[in-house]
Amino acid sequence: MKTERFNLRMTKQEKEKIRKKAEKAHKPMAEFMIDMALEREIVVIEGLPEIIRELKAIGNNLNQLTLLAHQGKIRTMNFRNFTEQVADIYVEICDLAKRIS
Helix, strand or coil, X not given: CCCCCCCCCCCHHHHHHHHHHHHHCCCCXXXXXXXXXXXXXXXXXXXXXXXXXXXXXXXXXXXXXHHHHXXXXXXXXCCHHHHHHHHHHHHHHHHHHHHHC
């Protein structure tokens, strides 16, 4: 639990620059400033939220199909579409990893 406060003054331009960096890192300004002050590594991977969203959608669909299979409502399933989607996402992740290396 965080109980301590730390106040500081800065110019409007400095505050805006920090705000933009925190936004880019998808972090609140206070958390971003603490991470920077404690020299914690902040890695921003552009495009990752979209890939995560795609993976979640695939996982949800797979869970729904599993439920239907357990209920006996479906007997067989063609997983070609799932395989292709996961392969595409794998390629996207590899591309992102190459960009940050």
